[in-house]
Amino acid sequence: MGLAKRIIPCLDVDNGRVVKGVNFVGIRDAGDPVEIARRYNEQGADEITFLDITASHEDRDTTVHTVEQIAEQVFIPLTVGGGIRSLQDIRAMLNAGADKVSINTAAIHNPELVREASERFGAQCIVVAIDAKRVADVDGQPRWEIFTHGGRKPTGIDAVAWAVKMAQLGAGEILLTSMDRDGTRNGFELGVTRAITDAVDIPVIASGGVGNLQHLADGILLGGADAVLAASIFHFGEFTVPQAKAYLAAQGIEVRV
């Protein structure tokens, strides 16, 4: 096995500024996504995910401009998500320099968008983001549902079945976030991670809840994830990407060094 497990820092960006704070030593502007992306690139991050949480879609030009600037300076893959609703939105982000786009709510409203996007742009650049939350067990088996609106609104859709459907429609990758764990620093929800990685043939990125380096290892070794995404443990300078990779390598996980 030669393919490395990927470590993906995530930037949450509102109106062109990184939110949730970043606290790198010596960084000039802690809110500048371009400078932060460049820093992660230098650290050896395997990819960068840029999540646009700008509420108003009139301000999309800011996002496009930021993506362009990152793509001019960062020579690792860049995924852009948040508010992607149409083939035009996808084209705009790809033209700006994104390698992949992440589709979340729009896929729920219009699953055909995933098929059309995959046929037009190729499966390799279509990531479907799934926000899952544990709900009542069914016949003693755990069950997770898709939630929208930051985990507040249930959809009734089974998360594992949804992942399978998205893969069939042409998604190239799943970005799975546990809404139960997001922001808790208690580690990934390994049950849903394992259930989805087992159910689909496409790569799965685990997200939501990372508080230490063992959580990253657990996501890969126990959850079966192909990549792990984290924000705060890197942003606040607690751990660097090389420290995370050394930690994973010591557990026998193949990483790019």
Place this chain on the structure above:
Amino acid sequence: MSGTVAVIDYGMGNLHSVASALAHVGADKVVVTHDAAQIRAADRVVFPGVGAIRDCMAEIRRLHCDELLQLALTEQRKPVLAICVGMQALLDSSEENGGVPCLGIIPGTVRHFGHPLLDADGSRLKVPHMGWNRVHKVSDHPLWNGIADGTRFYFVHSYYATVEDRALVTGTVDYGVSADAALARDNLFATQFHPEKSHTAGLQLLRNFLHWNPAC
């Protein structure tokens, strides 16, 4: 001096990254274009590719990029770098989209990795092949200068190339099968991986391309 590098634009997505990376490693001038005059006048040509092969081939032919590529390769004999779907398009045909005839510049075929795809130890491998994998150098080439055997490059593809003339293969990658990762013939070099997304190793390969003067 690299001179002018023309990145052939047949309207299939992200060429920004290729152009930025070439500029970053010191290209004198980069033009992203399908204009015949500009491509003919360029000193070097990059033939990228992103997306599904059927639409790529349709656009390549519609915009006569196939003719311009042939001109650069065989008449002008300029250095040409083909990337990802750009490399796959050079072969005879691809299984993607139900089977698509390609340019036939290099005899060979492009096949799906298959479901399920299994590793040597029987574990399941995900498709697309997405991420950083080791490239095994099969032969020396100026574009490998400063790049160690086994260096990781960024791949993202569900279909893989196998050329008939194995002497043209200069790099391979293992992912359930042994896939051709890099091809070289005369003034042509082609990679399945994305050098423009492969951090320092990828930038080194692009720098090597800018300094490459194939003896023709």
